[in-house]
Amino acid sequence: MSAAVLDRAGILALVPHQGPMCLWDEVLEWDAQRIRLRARNHTGAAHPLRVRGRLPAVALCEYGAQAMAVHGGLLASAQGGRAAAGVLVALRGIELAVARLDDLYGALDGEAELLAAGEASQQYAFRLLHEGRLLARGRATAKLLASPESTAPPVAPL
Numbered sequence: 001m002s003a004a005v006l007d008r009a010g011i012l013a014l015v016p017h018q019g020p021m022c023l024w025d026e027v028l029e030w031d032a033q034r035i036r037l038r039a040r041n042h043t044g045a046a047h048p049l050r051v052r053g054r055l056p057a058v059a060l061c062e063y064g065a066q067a068m069a070v071h072g073g074l075l076a077s078a079q080g081g082r083a084a085a086g087v088l089v090a091l092r093g094i095e096l097a098v099a100r101l102d103d104l105y106g107a108l109d110g111e112a113e114l115l116a117a118g119e120a121s122q123q124y125a126f127r128l129l130h131e132g133r134l135l136a137r138g139r140a141t142a143k144l145l146a147s148p149e150s151t152a153p154p155v156a157p158l
Helices: 008-014 057-078
Strands: 026-030 034-039 086-096 108-117 121-130 133-144
Touching: 008 026, 008 057, 026 057, 034 057, 057 086, 057 108, 057 121, 057 133
Parallel strands: none
Antiparallel strands: 026 034, 034 108, 086 133, 108 121, 121 133
């Protein structure tokens, strides 16, 4: 695998999620429609989404939403602006293939694809994988909030 296109420090500069709540470690590749990312934090005892010592598979929805945020931040940055803030308003067609994540060793890979973008909302499809095995997929919709700093088309840093 080639070097990351963007490391964790670069991701932290693009999204409002900071510290351990920023779930992605690197961007592997991206273009105007898609992004591929990688994370290695899901086995950590201090993961912020752990419940009773376990990381439930539903946390993959947050990984998907944050993939949207990173992609939105990259799109806005490429156009010289900052992404408008967004709020996750819907998850659809969610399929989870595992019950938990903390017992999966090795990296998690994420993919997100922009399906629709408008002035007030965006929709993405996302997939999360572990060693090539599909763990989760679904669609997420974000409502975009007005941002006076945004100079680029609206994109959501969830």
